Amino acid sequence: MQFDVSVINVPAMQERLSHTVLVVDDNPVNPRLLTSILRGADYQVLTSGNAAETLRLIEKQVPDIILLDVMMPGMDGFSLCRKLKRDDKYVDIPVIFITSLSQQEDIVEGFNAGGNDYIVKPFNRQELLARVRNHLHLYDMLKENKRLIALSEDASRSKTEFLASMSHEIRTPLNSIIGMAEVLNGTKLTEEQRDFVRIFRTAGESLLAIINDILDLSKIEAGQTESENIDFHLPSLLSSVASILSVRATERNVDISITIHPDVPEGLRGDPTRLRQILINLVGNGVKFTENGSVKIFVEKDSEMKLLFSVKDTGIGIPADKQQLIFESFTQADSMTTRKYGGTGLGLTICQKLTKILGGEISLSSAPGEGSTFFFTYPLNPALTNVTPDNEETEPATQCELLKDAHILLVDDNEDNRNLLCLYLRNTPFTLETAENGRDAVELFKKTHFDIVFMDLEMPIMDGYEATRQFRKWEQTEKLVATPIVALTAHAFVRFKKKCMEAGCNDYLTKPVRRNTLIHCISRHLQMNAAPDQDAPETLPDKNDPTKVVLNHKIKKLIPRFLSNKREDTKQLLQSLEAEDFDSLSQQAHTIKGTSWMYGFKYLGDLCLELEQDAKAKNSKHANQLIETIRTHLENVTITYDDDLS
Amino acid sequence: MGQQTRIVLIDDDLDACELLKLQLEDENDISLTFSTNGDDAVPLIKKEQPDIAILDINMPGTHGVEIGAALAAEERTASIPVLYLSGMVTPEEVAALVNDEEKPSIISKGSPVEDLIAAIRSITSS
Numbered sequence: 001m002q003f004d005v006s007v008i009n010v011p012a013m014q015e016r017l018s019h020t021v022l023v024v025d026d027n028p029v030n031p032r033l034l035t036s037i038l039r040g041a042d043y044q045v046l047t048s049g050n051a052a053e054t055l056r057l058i059e060k061q062v063p064d065i066i067l068l069d070v071m072m073p074g075m076d077g078f079s080l081c082r083k084l085k086r087d088d089k090y091v092d093i094p095v096i097f098i099t100s101l102s103q104q105e106d107i108v109e110g111f112n113a114g115g116n117d118y119i120v121k122p123f124n125r126q127e128l129l130a131r132v133r134n135h136l137h138l139y140d141m142l143k144e145n146k147r148l149i150a151l152s153e154d155a156s157r158s159k160t161e162f163l164a165s166m167s168h169e170i171r172t173p174l175n176s177i178i179g180m181a182e183v184l185n186g187t188k189l190t191e192e193q194r195d196f197v198r199i200f201r202t203a204g205e206s207l208l209a210i211i212n213d214i215l216d217l218s219k220i221e222a223g224q225t226e227s228e229n230i231d232f233h234l235p236s237l238l239s240s241v242a243s244i245l246s247v248r249a250t251e252r253n254v255d256i257s258i259t260i261h262p263d264v265p266e267g268l269r270g271d272p273t274r275l276r277q278i279l280i281n282l283v284g285n286g287v288k289f290t291e292n293g294s295v296k297i298f299v300e301k302d303s304e305m306k307l308l309f310s311v312k313d314t315g316i317g318i319p320a321d322k323q324q325l326i327f328e329s330f331t332q333a334d335s336m337t338t339r340k341y342g343g344t345g346l347g348l349t350i351c352q353k354l355t356k357i358l359g360g361e362i363s364l365s366s367a368p369g370e371g372s373t374f375f376f377t378y379p380l381n382p383a384l385t386n387v388t389p390d391n392e393e394t395e396p397a398t399q400c401e402l403l404k405d406a407h408i409l410l411v412d413d414n415e416d417n418r419n420l421l422c423l424y425l426r427n428t429p430f431t432l433e434t435a436e437n438g439r440d441a442v443e444l445f446k447k448t449h450f451d452i453v454f455m456d457l458e459m460p461i462m463d464g465y466e467a468t469r470q471f472r473k474w475e476q477t478e479k480l481v482a483t484p485i486v487a488l489t490a491h492a493f494v495r496f497k498k499k500c501m502e503a504g505c506n507d508y509l510t511k512p513v514r515r516n517t518l519i520h521c522i523s524r525h526l527q528m529n530a531a532p533d534q535d536a537p538e539t540l541p542d543k544n545d546p547t548k549v550v551l552n553h554k555i556k557k558l559i560p561r562f563l564s565n566k567r568e569d570t571k572q573l574l575q576s577l578e579a580e581d582f583d584s585l586s587q588q589a590h591t592i593k594g595t596s597w598m599y600g601f602k603y604l605g606d607l608c609l610e611l612e613q614d615a616k617a618k619n620s621k622h623a624n625q626l627i628e629t630i631r632t633h634l635e636n637v638t639i640t641y642d643d644d645l646s
Numbered sequence: 647m648g649q650q651t652r653i654v655l656i657d658d659d660l661d662a663c664e665l666l667k668l669q670l671e672d673e674n675d676i677s678l679t680f681s682t683n684g685d686d687a688v689p690l691i692k693k694e695q696p697d698i699a700i701l702d703i704n705m706p707g708t709h710g711v712e713i714g715a716a717l718a719a720e721e722r723t724a725s726i727p728v729l730y731l732s733g734m735v736t737p738e739e740v741a742a743l744v745n746d747e748e749k750p751s752i753i754s755k756g757s758p759v760e761d762l763i764a765a766i767r768s769i770t771s772s
Contacts, residue, residue, distance in 0.1 A: 554668065554669070554672055555665060555668060555669065557668075558661070558664055558665055558668060561661070561664075562661045562665075565660070565661055566661075584706075587704075587706050590704055590733055591658060591659050591662075591704075591705075591706075591733070592659075593733050593755075594659070594662065594702070594704075594731070594732075594733025594755035595659045595661050595662040595665070595733075595755070597733065597754075597755045597756040598662055598665055598666070598755050598759075599661070599665055602756075605755075605756065
């Protein structure tokens with residue numbers, strides 16, 4: 001966003017010393033009188049005899065206030081005022097009508113035309129000066145306000161930029177620290193060495209957690225958090241929270257238990273990611289401040305509309321006078337706590353803001369020595385589809401032998417990162433080639449076939465965005481199938497993600513990248529690209545799984561182009577949304593919807609229907625999520641043809 | 647049989663046009679010409695003199711119903727039957743909208759292609 005600071009940055013004091021008043025009147029007598037009154041009060045005075053002259057004059061010298069006659073030959077005062085008030089440059093300049101028109105409807109029309117005040121002739125000199133002074137005072141305050149707003153938006157922008165670049169700078173070396181620890185842990189080590197590795201790996205991970213907390217909070221504060229609305233299985237979510245924290249809990253001899261009241265439905269609709277984040281924070285806190293005790297999670301119905309979650313620990317407790325304070329940023333019960341227990345003191349602030357975003361409230365009950373119970377409410381929306389328990393995450397790394405071999409290109413200027421990925425891919429069927437910058441990558445890409453590309457974004461000589469664009473251009477001119485390109489960056493901000501997608505990337509991984517995430521990502525993209533006729537399904541596709549689509553075999557030859565066109569269309573959706581062009585967004589969603597339905601992509605069509613409605617309602621937040629869902633769907637959709645099934 | 651049914655399709659989405667061309671021409675007695683530009687609709691239909699014109703309703707710029715009205719106003723195209731395709735409504739809503747089940751004039755893009763073929767047949771058989 002660009003601010004026109006030149007207009008508002010004029011020092012306010014200088015303005016106040018000598019304001020300029022423009023008097024517009026076709027009768028030469030009136031301006032003379034007004035001029036002498038105004039000059040007597042130390043104002044600079046300009047005069048103009050008609051609307052056209054006024055418009056020419058203010059181009060050159062913008063007055064601070066305009067005294068405007070109504071009845072003039074050519075354009076009258078009301079019309080001139082309307083014209084000025086429509087122009088961004090002049091809209092704030094106060095306009096006072098001075099006229100002999102004293103009828104009620106004239107006065108009303110004057111205000112309707114945008115006039116700030118209305119004086120009926122003959123006027124009183126003192127009253128006129130008082131009114132002029134008042135309006136100038138208001139105008140000065142308005143200008144000062146605008147200046148301050150611009151300054152604070154500038155500051156807030158710098159803060160966000162700073163956080164973005166700081167997070168980038170810190171994540172890059174962290175990537176090497178955590179990654180190397182993982183690699184080292186996989187080599188032959190003595191018991192003692194293994195312990196050392198564990199310590200530096202844990203330290204790296206805590207550092208990463210702190211950075212993530214800071215980033216989370218700044219995103220929430222900048223209003224950038226977007227909440228999901230999807231179906232999820234509550235018992236699975238709770239077990240995953242308990243299992244994430246189980247190692248820490250065992251170390252501290254803390255028992256984590258989960259109790260869900262039978263009234264609570266298992267399938268819920270909402271934002272599982274944020275809910276998990278809140279629970280991990282609260283349960284994690286409970287574990288942190290408890291030794292040899294328990295942390296109990298209860299879920300019950302608070303009302304027909306809300307669920308009540310309680311997280312009860314038997315830890316050190318919080319004194320009454322600190323209980324409100326702990327929800328504030330960077331605050332713990334006292335500074336001793338920080339030294340003893342660690343942490344940033346951001347966890348509860350994040351929890352409080354997230355519960356609010358999700359439509360709930362957080363509170364606590366605690367006494368020193370008796371433990372604490374955190375309560376929060378969460379809107380109760382039953383799932384729309386049949387939700388089943390999540391399977392324990394299958395570790396894709398263990399399935400390496402099932403993976404096909406693939407040739408991978410990694411573009412990254414950082415040697416440590418290149419080495420790390422090489423190490424990650426050791427003992428896999430994948431072969432890796434590397435390039436140090438975009439230009440080398442483009443040359444390599446034109447000579448060699450790659451199954452997948454990992455692209456760092458910020459590199460010298462040619463950055464990842466430009467390289468990706470050139471890859472895509474080359475593929476188009478050579479009529480090649482699009483290679484999956486995964487952006488690899490330390491930026492955790494959504495807008496970078498959008499920028500990579502626009503450049504032509506298919507996916508996005510945030511550094512530090514873990515080995516399993518990387519391998520999972522490769523296998524996902526390779527499966528997606530596998531020709532459907534090579535992988536005849538062994539079982540009938542699950543009708544409830546929207547990513548599995550069964551199509552008429554007669555239209556098989558149209559499908560690759562349909563999918564690639566719709567992927568392109570998705571980028572346009574995003575562009576329209578970013579330009580807040582809701583009419584185009586609605587039209588584009590409408591078109592994709594109709595075509596998707598015709599092809600038999602029912603779920604895709606339904607998503608676009610929802611998007612079309614969001615566009616009409618100008619609900620950009622939800623629309624943005626939907627576009628993301630559409631994009632992922634287009635990437636993950638697997639197609640079966642009806643003649644394969646028999 | 648032996649008589650070809652000639653159709654002109656106007657839809658702004660190329661993928662939609664290619665799909666219908668493939669699906670309808672799979673019925674051996676149908677041939678289809680299409681344009682993705684609503685502005686070409688009237689001249690193209692005038693030139694081709696098809697048995698049926700299929701128009702997408704909601705297109706950027708030109709509205710399918712406007713094209714239909716222009717065809718009706720033009721002497722050489724006035725008698726060409728028009729079928730509208732709409733992404734606006736679901737099959738259920740179309741069913742509620744169209745009273746004349748014998749000769750539906752709006753087909754939802756959400757309906758199976760068989761519905762469209764049936765509608766074409768019902769027009770050509772009358």
